[in-house]
Amino acid sequence: MxxxxxxxxxxxxxxxxxxxxxxxxxxxxxxxxxxxxxxxxxxxxxxxxxxxxxxxxxxxxxxxxxxxxxxxxxxxKAHDMARLFNIRYNTSKPIEFVxxxxxxxxxxxxxxxxxxxxxxxxxxxxxxxxxxxxxxxxxxxxxxxxxxxLEGDYVKFNNNSGYLAREDIATPAAFSHFTYHESNGTALVCDLQGVRSRAGYKFTDPAVSSSGTQLGFYGSTDLGICGIVKFFKNHRCNELCKGLKKPKITNLSLGERVVLAKIVDNMPSHSASTHTYQLSLSSGVSTRDINRIQNNIRLEAVSEEPV
Ligand SMILES: [Zn+2]
Incomplete structure (x- = not known):
């Protein structure tokens, strides 16, 4: 050669x-x-x-x-949260991050x-x-x-594309919700992808969206508060989510809520990046307005109202 x-x-x-x-x-x-x-x-x-x-x-x-x-x-962050989740839920399919x-x-x-x-x-x-x-x-x-x-079928578990059985998604979806609850709204571990086997879930490359820290604290996929809002917009709670706190926006004006919705609705769902110029590019909202919303928005982790 x-x-x-x-x-x-x-x-x-x-x-x-x-x-x-x-x-x-x-x-x-x-x-x-x-x-x-x-x-x-x-x-x-x-x-x-x-x-x-x-x-x-x-x-x-x-x-x-x-x-x-x-x-x-x-x-x-993902590893610590998985450890807590496995203990709290005493699950037969524990979650592990590579x-x-x-x-x-x-x-x-x-x-x-x-x-x-x-x-x-x-x-x-x-x-x-x-x-x-x-x-x-x-x-x-x-x-x-x-x-x-990771040996086995590699799957994106936060992707509700339909071919996954309900029980395959329930644990990963509830885990993401749990991370928001357990961190008291400061972090959300999502974008769960990896392999599910009889022994449990092995995930790689988690995305963490954070609130209360500088934008991008958890890397290129940290979408900040916009990421948290986006996750809960698509998330459907299941049995395992019972009693977990959810985010509630407490301070934005109607106009600001419209701008936030525009950013979130246009956020790329895969390989997104926190950089405001990319969010700006996809939503048409100026970077100044995006930064203002990220810095001003108040998101409180609240218990679900009793039905
Ligand atoms: Zn939930």
């Missing part, structure tokens, strides 16, 4: 594990490209598949370390094996149907998140 076309990353999580991953991404989110990879360096991990998520250049240039730290906060390990690209793709001459390859570009050089897509020292690969 003559060339080594692997990207690798260094030590993961203070172990001697490392990963190699492909040159072409297979999926992308708001802030990252996802690649198929393989673990190496530790006997119990050797050869096992993983997913490597490389932060997009525009994100880590603008936000430095912040992008992955925010994702780590989102994981920790822990991401954050690391950096060590060697970038495509060095000529004989002589180590940097050898640029054209790989899949940023947009479908385009190509770009590997160093543009995976810059040296790019930050990345490594997660173990």
């Amino acid at each position: 003559g060339s080594n076309q692997s990207n690798t990353s260094k030590v993961i999580g203070y172990t001697s594990a490392w990963v190699e991953f492909e040159d072409d991404w297979f999926d992308q989110g708001a802030s990252r490209y996802a690649y198929k990879g393989t673990f190496h360096g530790e006997p119990h991990l050797e050869g096992k598949p993983c997913v490597v998520k490389v932060y997009k250049e525009e994100w880590y240039e603008r936000m430095s370390e912040y992008a992955w730290k925010a994702d780590d906060r989102a994981y920790c 822990k991401p390990e954050f690391t950096q690209v060590d060697t970038r793709a495509a060095y000529n094996f004989l002589g180590f001459i940097p050898f640029e390859r054209n790989v899949k570009g940023k947009l479908p149907g385009t190509s770009d050089s590997v160093s543009n897509i995976i810059p040296a020292n790019a930050t990345l998140a490594v997660e173990r690969y």
Whole structure:
């Protein structure tokens, strides 16, 4: 062959594990490209598949370390909430979140094996149907998140597209509602996706929308108060939601409510980003008005009125 076309990353999580991953991404989110990879360096991990998520250049240039730290906060919040939920509901199908390990690209793709001459390859570009050089897509020292690969049918559980049985959705839907209740309205863990098995739910990549913290505190999918309002607009409570508090807007004028509805109704439902310019772009509401609403809106977590 003559060339080594692997990207690798260094030590993961203070172990001697490392990963190699492909040159072409297979999926992308708001802030990252996802690649198929393989673990190496530790006997119990050797050869096992993983997913490597490389932060997009525009994100880590603008936000430095912040992008992955925010994702780590989102994981920790989701993990803590899942622990509480599993105890409180004593469920036979506990919820678990896959822990991401954050690391950096060590060697970038495509060095000529004989002589180590940097050898640029054209790989899949940023947009479908385009190509770009590997160093543009995976810059040296790019930050990345490594997660173990989930075996089984990968499903988006917050997506009520109809083919999921009711009981498949009930627990994830109630879990999201529970996180809002348990955090007293300060955080909502949603966008639940992963695998359901006899042993329980394994989720990856949760989105956390927050209120009372700076916008984007939990990363690129933190939609703030607008995200919370949007979730509850679509959410249908089930048996497991009994007694959980819901958000109530207590202070907006009629005009402001109209603007809020416009933002929420036009919010992209998938791979959304908190950046006000994107919310602005999709809703036609100016970024100034969006910021004003995000900063002024008062959302109280209240108990359901007795029927
Ligand atoms: Zn509910």
